[in-house]
Amino acid sequence: MPQISDESREKIMEKPIGPDPETPDSDKLLPGSSSLAVLLVVFTTVSFLVLFSIVRGGVGHVTESEGGSRAFGPTEVTGVDFDIELLPGTEEARFGPEDGGFLVPPPPWSESGFFPCSECHSEMEVNPERRELEEMHDDIELVHGPSDRWCLDCHNPDDRDVLRLVNGRLISFDESYLLCGQCHGTIFRDWRQGIHGRRQGYWNGGKSYLLCAHCHDPHAPAFHTIAPLPPPVRPQFLAHQAQGEIQEAAHE
Amino acid sequence: MSERTLDRRTLMISAGLSTMAGISAAASGKSAGWVERLLKRRFVELSDERREEILAEIEETCRKKYGRDDITVSDTRALDGVEFAYGLDLSRCVGCRRCVYACVHENNQSRDPQIHWIRVLEMKKDHGIDFAESDIYYDPEEVPEPESFYLPVACQQCRNPACVKVCPVKATWQEADGIVVIDPDWCLGCRCCMSACPYGARHFNWTDPTIAAEEINPDTHVFGNLPRPKGVVEKCTFCIHRTRKGRYPACVEICPVGARKFGNLLDEDGEMRYLMREKRVFVLKEELNTKPRFYYFFAT
Numbered sequence: 001m002p003q004i005s006d007e008s009r010e011k012i013m014e015k016p017i018g019p020d021p022e023t024p025d026s027d028k029l030l031p032g033s034s035s036l037a038v039l040l041v042v043f044t045t046v047s048f049l050v051l052f053s054i055v056r057g058g059v060g061h062v063t064e065s066e067g068g069s070r071a072f073g074p075t076e077v078t079g080v081d082f083d084i085e086l087l088p089g090t091e092e093a094r095f096g097p098e099d100g101g102f103l104v105p106p107p108p109w110s111e112s113g114f115f116p117c118s119e120c121h122s123e124m125e126v127n128p129e130r131r132e133l134e135e136m137h138d139d140i141e142l143v144h145g146p147s148d149r150w151c152l153d154c155h156n157p158d159d160r161d162v163l164r165l166v167n168g169r170l171i172s173f174d175e176s177y178l179l180c181g182q183c184h185g186t187i188f189r190d191w192r193q194g195i196h197g198r199r200q201g202y203w204n205g206g207k208s209y210l211l212c213a214h215c216h217d218p219h220a221p222a223f224h225t226i227a228p229l230p231p232p233v234r235p236q237f238l239a240h241q242a243q244g245e246i247q248e249a250a251h252e
Numbered sequence: 253m254s255e256r257t258l259d260r261r262t263l264m265i266s267a268g269l270s271t272m273a274g275i276s277a278a279a280s281g282k283s284a285g286w287v288e289r290l291l292k293r294r295f296v297e298l299s300d301e302r303r304e305e306i307l308a309e310i311e312e313t314c315r316k317k318y319g320r321d322d323i324t325v326s327d328t329r330a331l332d333g334v335e336f337a338y339g340l341d342l343s344r345c346v347g348c349r350r351c352v353y354a355c356v357h358e359n360n361q362s363r364d365p366q367i368h369w370i371r372v373l374e375m376k377k378d379h380g381i382d383f384a385e386s387d388i389y390y391d392p393e394e395v396p397e398p399e400s401f402y403l404p405v406a407c408q409q410c411r412n413p414a415c416v417k418v419c420p421v422k423a424t425w426q427e428a429d430g431i432v433v434i435d436p437d438w439c440l441g442c443r444c445c446m447s448a449c450p451y452g453a454r455h456f457n458w459t460d461p462t463i464a465a466e467e468i469n470p471d472t473h474v475f476g477n478l479p480r481p482k483g484v485v486e487k488c489t490f491c492i493h494r495t496r497k498g499r500y501p502a503c504v505e506i507c508p509v510g511a512r513k514f515g516n517l518l519d520e521d522g523e524m525r526y527l528m529r530e531k532r533v534f535v536l537k538e539e540l541n542t543k544p545r546f547y548y549f550f551a552t
Contacts, residue, residue: 067391071366074357080350082357084505186552194523198510202498225394229349233366
């Protein structure tokens with residue numbers, strides 16, 4: 001600190017401080033009445049905030065509709081079977097071949113009464129025209145790839161019980177993955193290795209896999225959105241049972 | 253413990269203690285493994301015969317508690333030449349939470365207070381993977397929402413597990429096949445592991461877990477889905493009771509979009525090796541050097 005001579009100190013002391021030397025309060029930061037007002041404002045704001053957060057339910061407040069206010073168990077979930085039944089034969093193939101047996105359910109629609117297609121189509125004339133389908137197959141909505149795609153690009157016109165690859169090779173419906181693999185090569189490769197698609201059973205033995213058409217409707221292959229199962233319960237709603245125990249302990 | 257030298261003094265003490273423990277255990281009808289706990293011997297250090305006995309006792313207690321005769325308790329050991337790994341395709345996951353509830357169903361988690369071993373984090377596509385901004389309570393009518401992607405997180409079965417390092421009593425360890433397990437009989441409930449785990453994968457039983465007797469999964473493993481007591485930590489074990497018998501974990505089988513992959517990392521031709529060769533896999537919080545066995549990827 002620099003030394004200040006007594007002379008200059010006196011000078012400083014003589015100097016009036018603040019804008020109005022007449023008012024005694026003027027050397028304070030705030031004059032008396034207004035400091036009270038500020039305190040009042042601060043106090044009211046804080047108490048309003050506290051009240052508001054109490055009424056709202058605190059920082060972690062959630063409304064009923066936001067989810068997570070109730071704990072759901074697996075039995076309360078409808079439409080999902082958690083006890084997965086393996087495809088018949090998986091257990092038997094458990095220690096079967098060296099590389100594990102691969103099983104596949106029959107292709108979709110094969111047991112629905114539609115198949116064999118030749119039952120109707122063998123008597124009908126082949127009509128390759130692109131048209132609005134009436135009477136039969138009018139439920140099929142074709143949303144798959146280029147807009148000029150039509151039935152007979154994949155279905156074989158001469159024998160409807162088989163499919164036809166681009167190179168003219170005829171394949172049965174349970175080999176339909178060959179057809180899909182013509183365009184979706186990378187996914188086909190992944191699928192053969194078990195990286196794309198769902199597998200069930202034994203990781204070191206018999207397992208079942210699915211055909212492309214089991215999950216993707218070949219006519220409209222994009223997945224549909226599904227309803228999610230309920231969210232986990234939030235911590236503030238977690239302790240139903242524990243609450244009882246704590247209260248019991250507190251009473252004792 | 254083979255390295256421990258057995259001198260006369262220790263022998264006398266342990267023999268005396270065993271006798272005392274045996275007598276008092278018989279007199280008081282205490283639960284399984286009580287003698288060993290008194291002797292400071294962990295379940296995994298015991299002889300096969302003693303393990304069998306204890307398992308039988310646990311089984312008996314459990315059957316009585318839930319009034320079900322079909323409950324079995326096993327201690328299936330790790331398979332030789334197997335190291336488990338898990339793959340999750342984030343471009344497939346739709347966030348439907350089927351895995352969460354399949355896990356609860358399979359692994360006898362407490363229903364109330366609720367414990368979920370799997371948590372599905374909803375993240376925004378334009379933010380990328382951002383834990384701070386993620387939401388686990390999302391509840392729209394239908395998923396996936398167009399601007400979101402979903403990242404399920406459970407135990408990452410680290411090769412360098414922080415939770416194992418911090419446990420003061422060695423109640424949790426890594427098995428030969430890579431699964432990090434907890435011995436609920438040995439766990440103190442200090443919850444150090446929970447604060448050490450960077451993935452929030454461990455959960456604590458604040459009260460006695462409540463599960464309706466008819467909802468119990470009777471096929472149990474002593475370090476896996478055997479119903480836990482109050483005051484211990486639990487976590488995902490890759491469905492140890494299933495995978496050690498060759499089955500896929502429950503979450504893999506339930507996944508409606510086939511986003512979950514599981515297999516043996518040591519099998520050259522297996523799913524996991526193909527996945528790691530062909531896909532750009534990544535692990536969560538790589539910078540922490542926990543070296544998870546849980547690989548995420550975005551498939552084409």
